[in-house]
Amino acid sequence: MNVESKVIGKPISRVDGRLKTTGTARYAADNRLAEDRQLHGVLVKSSIASGRITGFDLSAAQSMPGFVRFLSHLDGGLIRRIKNPADGTFAAGEEYTPFDRDQVHFVGQHIGLVLAQTLEVAEAAAKAVVVNYEASTAKTEFDDPDAEVRQPSLYNTGEELQVSRGDVEAGLVQATHVVNATYTTPIEHHNPIEPSATLAVWNEDQVTVYDATQGSVNDKNYVAFGMSVDPENVRVLNPFIGGGFGCKGFTWPHTLIAAAAARAVNQPVLLVLSRKDMYTSCGHRPHTEQEVTLAANADGVLTATRHLTHSYRSPVGDHVEPCGVTTVMLYQCDNLEVSHNIRVLNRPSGTPLRSPGEAPGTFALESAMDELAENLGMDPVDLRRRNHTEIDQRNGRKWSSKHLLECYDRGAEKIGWGRRKAPGQWRDGNDLVGLGMATSCYPGYRMPAQTRLTLDRDGTLHVGVAVQDIGTGLYTVLAQMVAERFGTSPENVRVLIGDSDLPPGPLAGGSMTTASVAAAVDDGCRALSEKLRARLVDMGHTPGNEPLVIDGGALQSGPLSVPAAEVMPTDVHEIVAEGGSDDTYGFTGGVETDKSFYSFGAIFAEVRIDRDFGIIRVPKMTGVFDVGRVINAKTARSQMLGGMTFGIGMALMEETFIDDKTGRFVNPSLGEYYVPVNADVNEFDVEMLDIPDYDFNPFGARGLGEISNVGASAAIANAVYNASGIRVRHLPIRLDDLLKDLPR
Ligand code: MOS
Numbered sequence: 001m002n003v004e005s006k007v008i009g010k011p012i013s014r015v016d017g018r019l020k021t022t023g024t025a026r027y028a029a030d031n032r033l034a035e036d037r038q039l040h041g042v043l044v045k046s047s048i049a050s051g052r053i054t055g056f057d058l059s060a061a062q063s064m065p066g067f068v069r070f071l072s073h074l075d076g077g078l079i080r081r082i083k084n085p086a087d088g089t090f091a092a093g094e095e096y097t098p099f100d101r102d103q104v105h106f107v108g109q110h111i112g113l114v115l116a117q118t119l120e121v122a123e124a125a126a127k128a129v130v131v132n133y134e135a136s137t138a139k140t141e142f143d144d145p146d147a148e149v150r151q152p153s154l155y156n157t158g159e160e161l162q163v164s165r166g167d168v169e170a171g172l173v174q175a176t177h178v179v180n181a182t183y184t185t186p187i188e189h190h191n192p193i194e195p196s197a198t199l200a201v202w203n204e205d206q207v208t209v210y211d212a213t214q215g216s217v218n219d220k221n222y223v224a225f226g227m228s229v230d231p232e233n234v235r236v237l238n239p240f241i242g243g244g245f246g247c248k249g250f251t252w253p254h255t256l257i258a259a260a261a262a263r264a265v266n267q268p269v270l271l272v273l274s275r276k277d278m279y280t281s282c283g284h285r286p287h288t289e290q291e292v293t294l295a296a297n298a299d300g301v302l303t304a305t306r307h308l309t310h311s312y313r314s315p316v317g318d319h320v321e322p323c324g325v326t327t328v329m330l331y332q333c334d335n336l337e338v339s340h341n342i343r344v345l346n347r348p349s350g351t352p353l354r355s356p357g358e359a360p361g362t363f364a365l366e367s368a369m370d371e372l373a374e375n376l377g378m379d380p381v382d383l384r385r386r387n388h389t390e391i392d393q394r395n396g397r398k399w400s401s402k403h404l405l406e407c408y409d410r411g412a413e414k415i416g417w418g419r420r421k422a423p424g425q426w427r428d429g430n431d432l433v434g435l436g437m438a439t440s441c442y443p444g445y446r447m448p449a450q451t452r453l454t455l456d457r458d459g460t461l462h463v464g465v466a467v468q469d470i471g472t473g474l475y476t477v478l479a480q481m482v483a484e485r486f487g488t489s490p491e492n493v494r495v496l497i498g499d500s501d502l503p504p505g506p507l508a509g510g511s512m513t514t515a516s517v518a519a520a521v522d523d524g525c526r527a528l529s530e531k532l533r534a535r536l537v538d539m540g541h542t543p544g545n546e547p548l549v550i551d552g553g554a555l556q557s558g559p560l561s562v563p564a565a566e567v568m569p570t571d572v573h574e575i576v577a578e579g580g581s582d583d584t585y586g587f588t589g590g591v592e593t594d595k596s597f598y599s600f601g602a603i604f605a606e607v608r609i610d611r612d613f614g615i616i617r618v619p620k621m622t623g624v625f626d627v628g629r630v631i632n633a634k635t636a637r638s639q640m641l642g643g644m645t646f647g648i649g650m651a652l653m654e655e656t657f658i659d660d661k662t663g664r665f666v667n668p669s670l671g672e673y674y675v676p677v678n679a680d681v682n683e684f685d686v687e688m689l690d691i692p693d694y695d696f697n698p699f700g701a702r703g704l705g706e707i708s709n710v711g712a713s714a715a716i717a718n719a720v721y722n723a724s725g726i727r728v729r730h731l732p733i734r735l736d737d738l739l740k741d742l743p744r
Contacts, residue, residue, distance in 0.1 A: 011634035029197035044112035049138035049663035066121035108280025140663030158588025171304025171335030175295030194242025215507025239498030279668035283351025317349025322357030366438035366714030392596035424725035434723025438711035444597030445512035450503035450580030451524035459553030459564035467505035473635025487549035524579030601625035614735030628702030647712020
């Protein structure tokens with residue numbers, strides 16, 4: 001099914017690789033103004049979880065040489081009050097207005113900003129600001145009986161959060177085998193290498209914002225709203241981003257604070273969040289407790305499914321961890337109940353993090369499937385095959401393209417599934433060895449995007465769209481798509497992204513950028529091609545009907561070859577065309593279609609557990625994915641390696657501890673929040689089926705990245721069970737979960 005192409009699907013190295021490896025690529029905080037004109041900002045954050053600010057004592061801070069200004073709610077009207085919820089032109093990380101009132105909702109809330117000539121003075125002065133509070137009773141404990149519990153009806157994608165179909169009680173009666181268990185996942189933080197940072201530079205009533213953001217257009221609209229200026233007067237630049245994983249997806253208060261401060265003092269302001277700031281300023285994945293019931297008849301056919309999620313949100317951030325959304329669609333089951341119960345706590349706000357909902361949700365669902373297979377005496381892969389569906393269980397539609405059964409087959413073969421033994425039975429020297437697997441899936445999302453295609457006199461093509469490469473390879477993928485359409489090499493294409501002045505595109509979230517720009521690139525190339533063809537005809541040429549080729553500095557069509565410079569009058573330096581697509585898929589209000597768009601995969605893990613020390617290692621993971629057509633085999637594979645690495649982190653390491661009594665995060669640093677390093681990651685075997693999905697967009701790509709994190713933690717947890725016979729229903733799984741009961 002592979003489509004032959006000179007550039008699509010090829011493992012082309014990143015076109016921005018040299019800039020990055022030589023330190024030439026400039027990230028938001030790398031920008032400095034001439035003569036160091038920018039002031040440095042450091043945030044003052046609330047140390048209480050609930051209450052009022054009654055005043056600040058600035059005497060010590062103000063006496064420091066280099067101190068410039070302190071800003072807070074007392075300055076009044078710095079930032080326009082945002083409507084609640086946001087007005088629809090932007091997505092805000094939090095729904096409160098910074099520096100608006102004296103009220104405190106959580107520990108770490110931004111309550112003031114110190115501006116100073118140097119970062120060192122700003123840091124010292126921020127520490128020296130004394131804040132007086134009138135504290136009120138805070139609800140910080142997960143089980144606080146007084147916490148308000150909400151049952152939100154929709155996730156931010158429009159997905160239903162409270163779903164009931166058929167009759168679960170009747171399904172339980174039909175069943176011969178039932179498993180029921182509660183699975184928990186911890187608070188997790190994104191921890192991108194590059195912390196969030198904003199440099200705001202005003203020129204009269206126009207502001208340029210250098211921002212570490214996954215969405216320059218969203219950022220522009222939010223800053224425009226908050227600063228009460230026209231969106232045309234805001235330019236957001238984000239040519240390079242050092243990872244985001246969700247925490248730079250929506251715009252957070254610090255960006256508005258930097259813009260407001262720069263305007264207040266009429267001087268550029270650079271605000272770089274510290275690693276500790278990052279833990280409370282731009283979201284996290286909230287802790288979840290998920291009660292899952294799976295019931296099946298003796299053949300392993302599911303007769304009832306119940307997935308009840310309990311989690312929390314902050315008073316001012318509406319993120320819900322949508323754990324049950326996958327359960328609604330994945331397996332054939334007529335009787336189902338999915339709910340999300342969300343407590344409102346005085347804790348920092350959550351936000352999407354690396355497959356929000358899908359990752360913790362499939363830990364629970366796919367662990368429960370493993371337990372059910374055990375209970376039935378059935379092979380875990382067979383149980384999944386038995387409940388496979390060709391119909392999206394949410395809406396009764398057919399999938400646009402689904403090859404999950406092939407993923408199971410390939411994955412099982414590649415990991416050597418046949419080697420698997422009964423729990424605790426496989427020994428190799430001092431190690432217990434086990435294999436586990438899980439189904440993986442992720443929605444196909446697509447958002448509107450516009451593109452500008454330009455041909456210059458040298459015959460170089462340029463493509464511009466306000467999207468961003470958060471490290472995933474988009475620069476390269478865009479060059480490949482344009483090269484494909486004009487029969488040329490990616491080296492003949494210059495890619496312009498990371499600038500909100502370009503034609504608008506979506507934020508880099510939901511693994512959707514490639515699929516979104518695909519249609520826009522296709523349309524832009526068509527528009528440019530038509531323009532050039534008309535120009536050739538005007539010049540008296542007769543180009544053929546086949547697509548125009550632009551290569552070697554010339555426009556080519558069959559035997560015809562005309563230098564690019566010749567199709568332009570002498571005073572014209574480029575020919576420009578615009579194209580795009582307004583279509584939305586996968587979100588509410590999208591294109592009316594009778595298809596459902598989803599990517600699927602199967603993840604297999606081998607683990608080894610040291611019998612004396614309980615140390616868990618993952619010598620091998622195999623992931624086989626059906627993600628539509630792969631545009632770049634190298635960057636796509638890197639995405640999958642990253643996602644599977646997140647899976648190891650989620651399964652075995654990552655956890656943010658909270659002090660329940662005070663609502664404070666206890667380990668807000670990379671020294672105490674563990675993520676996988678090279679030594680933790682061994683053999684990864686990644687395969688993509690590479691079957692184009694032309695119902696989704698003209699390049700057939702469904703987008704990828706997050707999918708490889710979905711199911712990964714369950715595959716490891718199931719392998720831990722298979723190796724040890726010990727079922728751990730919480731993440732991360734640590735040696736102390738195993739030591740006491742390890743088979744000797
Ligand atoms: Mo992602 S968590 O969709 O930025």
